[in-house]
Amino acid sequence: MVAKLIDEDPEQAYEYSKIALRLASRVAAVREAAGFAAYANQKFSEALAEFRAARRMTGNVELWPVMADCERGLGRPEKALDMAGAPEVAKLDKAGQVEMRLVAAGARRDMEQLDAAIVTLQSPELASNSVQPWTARLRYAYADALLAAGREDEAREWFAKAVESDRDGSTDASDRLAEMDGVEFVDAFEEDSDEAPAAVAGAKAPAGDDDEPWVEDEEGVEEFYDEDDEEFEPEDDKG
Numbered sequence: 601m602v603a604k605l606i607d608e609d610p611e612q613a614y615e616y617s618k619i620a621l622r623l624a625s626r627v628a629a630v631r632e633a634a635g636f637a638a639y640a641n642q643k644f645s646e647a648l649a650e651f652r653a654a655r656r657m658t659g660n661v662e663l664w665p666v667m668a669d670c671e672r673g674l675g676r677p678e679k680a681l682d683m684a685g686a687p688e689v690a691k692l693d694k695a696g697q698v699e700m701r702l703v704a705a706g707a708r709r710d711m712e713q714l715d716a717a718i719v720t721l722q723s724p725e726l727a728s729n730s731v732q733p734w735t736a737r738l739r740y741a742y743a744d745a746l747l748a749a750g751r752e753d754e755a756r757e758w759f760a761k762a763v764e765s766d767r768d769g770s771t772d773a774s775d776r777l778a779e780m781d782g783v784e785f786v787d788a789f790e791e792d793s794d795e796a797p798a799a800v801a802g803a804k805a806p807a808g809d810d811d812e813p814w815v816e817d818e819e820g821v822e823e824f825y826d827e828d829d830e831e832f833e834p835e836d837d838k839g
Contacts, residue, residue, distance in 0.1 A: 610640035628657035639666065644673035661688045665699040669706070677707035698725050698734040702741055714749045721745060736766035740773050747780075756780050 617630075617637035624630045635650030648670040651663045668683040683689075684704035692700060701720060708717035721742045725734070743758035759780065762773035778784075 610637065613637045614641050628654045631657065632663065639670065642673065644670040661691045662696055664688045664692060665696055665703050668700065668703045672703065672707055672710060677710035680704065680707040695734055698738060702737065705741060705745065709745065714745060717745045718749060731765045736762050736771050736773065739765060740771040752780070
């Protein structure tokens with residue numbers, strides 16, 4: 601249930617994870633799921649504790665990058681960089697190593713080391729023409745770092761490459777690219793109360809069920825009458 605809700609309703613997923621922890625706190629998968637639920641809600645200290653517990657139970661290093669990102673979330677980018685250089689990284693699969701690279705680059709940016717962040721992201725995976733599950737995110741991060749460093753032409757090129765590889769819409773690269781090109785998207789169906797159409801002069805709203813009908817005399821003066829009257833005669837002006 602936590603895995604199903606974590607993208608659609610992270611708060612509800614977090615509540616379910618707390619229930620699961622009360623029932624099966626000694627199950628590694630439960631601790632890991634609880635960690636991701638807390639992580640999705642930016643409860644980084646709690647997430648880190650759960651990830652550490654899951655890692656102790658399994659001895660698996662696959663959570664190492666997200667644990668490092670929790671350190672970033674806690675305002676400790678230096679700790680995240682230490683983890684990026686730890687022996688555990690060599691035990692990660694390719695996807696995990698790319699994720700670790702992304703975390704390390706983010707830590708560099710946290711420390712306002714933009715040039716170092718750019719260099720961190722330069723890798724064989726970035727230069728490869730083959731599209732992997734991580735390709736779009738890696739290219740996007742590289743483009744974003746270039747833009748932050750003021751290298752707009754290069755950034756536009758890499759945002760375009762991110763769009764080409766983003767087959768499942770995991771980034772907003774297309775929006776960023778359009779923004780750089782000065783393209784604005786307008787929702788034609790969006791209602792704007794501040795720009796409601798002006799009433800046409802002389803137009804009258806149709807009478808509702810509870811409204812009295814109206815007519816206009818030759819001088820444009822509204823007169824009201826009872827529909828049950830057989831004959832309508834305007835009242836004389838007694839003013």
